[in-house]
Amino acid sequence: MIDRRGVAPLSVLLVLAGSLAPSSPPPTPYPDVPLGSGVYEVPGDTGRGSEGRPNAGFVVTDSGVLVIDALGSPYQGKRLLATIRTVTAAPVRWLVLTHHHPDHSFGAIVFARAGARVIASPDRHMLIADGGDDELVASWDRVVGVQELQGFAFADTPSIPVTGDTTFVFGGRRVAIAHQPDAHTAGDLTVWIPDAGVLFAGDLLIEDGVPMVVDGSSAGLLAALDRLAAYHARVVVPGHGRVDPDPGAQIVAAHRYLDSTRVALGDALAQGTPLTRVLRRMPPPDTGRPVSLASRRQRNAVVIYQEMEKRLMGVGSGPAATGPGVSGPAPSGPRPPGLVPAAEIVVGRPRVARAARFTPWATLLSTDSLAMRLAAAPGQVTVVDVRTDFGLYLKGHIPGAVYLNVESLRSFADGVPNLLLPAESYETLFTRLGIRAERPVVVYSAGDTRNIDATYVAWILSGFGAPVALLDGGFQKWELEQRPTAREYPAAVTGAFHGRRFLPDRATRAEVAEVVRLHPADAVLVDARAPDQYAGVAGAQMRRGHIPGAISHFWQTDLRDDLTHVFRDTAAIRAAYVAQGITPDKAIIAYCNGGLESSHLYFVLHDLLGYPRVRVYDGSWTDWAARPELPIVTGPNP
Numbered sequence: 001m002i003d004r005r006g007v008a009p010l011s012v013l014l015v016l017a018g019s020l021a022p023s024s025p026p027p028t029p030y031p032d033v034p035l036g037s038g039v040y041e042v043p044g045d046t047g048r049g050s051e052g053r054p055n056a057g058f059v060v061t062d063s064g065v066l067v068i069d070a071l072g073s074p075y076q077g078k079r080l081l082a083t084i085r086t087v088t089a090a091p092v093r094w095l096v097l098t099h100h101h102p103d104h105s106f107g108a109i110v111f112a113r114a115g116a117r118v119i120a121s122p123d124r125h126m127l128i129a130d131g132g133d134d135e136l137v138a139s140w141d142r143v144v145g146v147q148e149l150q151g152f153a154f155a156d157t158p159s160i161p162v163t164g165d166t167t168f169v170f171g172g173r174r175v176a177i178a179h180q181p182d183a184h185t186a187g188d189l190t191v192w193i194p195d196a197g198v199l200f201a202g203d204l205l206i207e208d209g210v211p212m213v214v215d216g217s218s219a220g221l222l223a224a225l226d227r228l229a230a231y232h233a234r235v236v237v238p239g240h241g242r243v244d245p246d247p248g249a250q251i252v253a254a255h256r257y258l259d260s261t262r263v264a265l266g267d268a269l270a271q272g273t274p275l276t277r278v279l280r281r282m283p284p285p286d287t288g289r290p291v292s293l294a295s296r297r298q299r300n301a302v303v304i305y306q307e308m309e310k311r312l313m314g315v316g317s318g319p320a321a322t323g324p325g326v327s328g329p330a331p332s333g334p335r336p337p338g339l340v341p342a343a344e345i346v347v348g349r350p351r352v353a354r355a356a357r358f359t360p361w362a363t364l365l366s367t368d369s370l371a372m373r374l375a376a377a378p379g380q381v382t383v384v385d386v387r388t389d390f391g392l393y394l395k396g397h398i399p400g401a402v403y404l405n406v407e408s409l410r411s412f413a414d415g416v417p418n419l420l421l422p423a424e425s426y427e428t429l430f431t432r433l434g435i436r437a438e439r440p441v442v443v444y445s446a447g448d449t450r451n452i453d454a455t456y457v458a459w460i461l462s463g464f465g466a467p468v469a470l471l472d473g474g475f476q477k478w479e480l481e482q483r484p485t486a487r488e489y490p491a492a493v494t495g496a497f498h499g500r501r502f503l504p505d506r507a508t509r510a511e512v513a514e515v516v517r518l519h520p521a522d523a524v525l526v527d528a529r530a531p532d533q534y535a536g537v538a539g540a541q542m543r544r545g546h547i548p549g550a551i552s553h554f555w556q557t558d559l560r561d562d563l564t565h566v567f568r569d570t571a572a573i574r575a576a577y578v579a580q581g582i583t584p585d586k587a588i589i590a591y592c593n594g595g596l597e598s599s600h601l602y603f604v605l606h607d608l609l610g611y612p613r614v615r616v617y618d619g620s621w622t623d624w625a626a627r628p629e630l631p632i633v634t635g636p637n638p
């Protein structure tokens with residue numbers, strides 16, 4: 001066994017943070033970047049992977065500010081505080097540390113003195129602290145300089161320890177803080193702000209896709225990456241480096257890197273290649289730059305080699321290799337619990353072990369991202385064309401796309417013309433289309449009017465726990481940008497589609513009737529149809545009008561009213577829903593005529609905005625209007 005410390009000595013100390021501190025520095029603010037309503041990133045100064053000052057952030061709530069990471073010294077902490085002060089004078093009440101490494105936590109004392117409560121993992125164990133706290137401070141001192149550390153005291157011991165998944169409510173805002181065990185360190189926390197769609201990933205992610213396994217394990221890190229992907233975040237802030245416009249990209253890159261490293265080292269072990277020879281074959285580490293790209297790769301190789309060795313010998317725990325090819329139940333996704341407690345905290349949930357599966361895709365994919373991914377992994381993506389007209393598919397489609405008419409997904413049942421099919425029908429159909437657990441799926445519709453077909457497919461696929469992305473702007477935008485199209489039909493994909501048990505977020509007629517009858521304060525019906533149908537002056541169903549109490553939110557208003565028909569800015573969409581009282585604390589049932597338009601609302605509320613309790617009434621107005629005993633209302637009001 002190789003002594004980890006022999007290869008990764010104390011000097012590894014991470015980061016060459018903003019080294020030249022002035023002697024009595026005024027706390028000048030850093031630039032900040034707004035990420036969504038009241039959520040800000042304070043970008044680090046790096047352009048080089050893990051080197052430099054890390055990213056931090058803060059969230060403004062009605063009762064104070066939540067800070068995410070304290071940076072690497074009291075000096076940096078003061079500058080971070082000054083940054084917050086340029087945005088709000090509200091008290092800083094909570095500080096979350098994504099982990100205990102000094103570059104993220106040594107500024108904590110500033111926030112503790114300002115009255116903040118520290119939220120962190122109680123597990124402070126890390127390699128660089130093996131020599132004790134004094135040695136840790138002394139070595140960090142050599143990194144950031146003595147002036148920066150003036151006024152330093154340890155303040156990273158949590159007053160609110162987090163050891164599982166916990167949903168906090170800070171000043172009315174829900175924030176999910178999850179412990180990601182044994183990943184980058186023993187005590188990594190991620191911070192998810194569902195109403196803004198923003199995820200702070202800490203050092204589980206680094207901009208260049210090579211996170212460090214320094215105090216954790218590659219198995220733990222892979223499992224954590226799967227959980228990060230399952231948030232379907234709109235914005236993911238890595239521990240170091242830029243925020244990628246495609247929120248899934250850094251997760252994909254990190255996953256791929258770790259997977260391939262595990263495979264390569266597993267092979268080396270199987271062939272009896274000693275670690276020293278493996279390391280010699282790699283680019284050498286950079287002396288004096290312990291966290292440069294080459295140095296990180298070397299250090300990770302050491303840790304992962306040992307991990308694979310233990311696995312080979314049957315010691316150690318952790319999942320087997322994850323990634324493409326591994327099936328199993330999909331992660332159910334980090335669904336926050338339905339109940340919002342009025343108190344500051346506190347819905348603790350025991351961590352449920354989830355089988356790892358790779359769900360790397362953003363929920364909404366730009367044409368740019370799709371083009372890039374198709375170029376990077378040709379034939380490895382299932383692209384589904386759901387334009388209504390089959391003839392258009394024959395004339396030309398996005399290269400590699402298969403065809404699906406959305407009408408093959410619903411049919412007559414129980415006296416209703418348009419209900420969901422049984423799970424087996426979908427499994428057969430998805431198998432034929434080449435949809436597989438290990439292949440990312442992208443669905444596109446025409447983009448001009450029938451976006452609802454793509455969201456309907458997405459709604460059904462998410463009922464199986466299958467990750468699926470929607471092409472923003474659909475075929476129309478792809479064509480407007482003169483991107484390549486093809487007339488060839490893709491070859492069949494082997495294997496079969498296996499999702500988890502089919503549990504679509506679906507509401508029945510009886511459940512809708514219950515909401516109409518009881519009018520619970522925390523439930524809301526939303527009508528996704530055009531206003532004239534809602535008012536009862538148009539429509540082909542048996543009766544015209546809407547379900548009593550339903551709020552009218554026409555699905556097309558969530559899209560930009562231009563040629564591209566891309567989704568409007570998330571903050572604007574959210575504001576529009578909130579203004580109508582359609583808020584994330586409520587149980588929402590969307591309906592339309594037959595389930596398509598309401599699937600659009602489902603996609604927006606559930607997948608883009610992160611609302612936890614959204615369902616589609618698939619029978620919809622077609623079903624409701626056909627039953628004379630059920631009440632209806634006409635006119636423009638609920």
Ligand SMILES: [Zn+2]
Pocket residue numbers: 099101184203
């Ligand atoms: Zn770190």
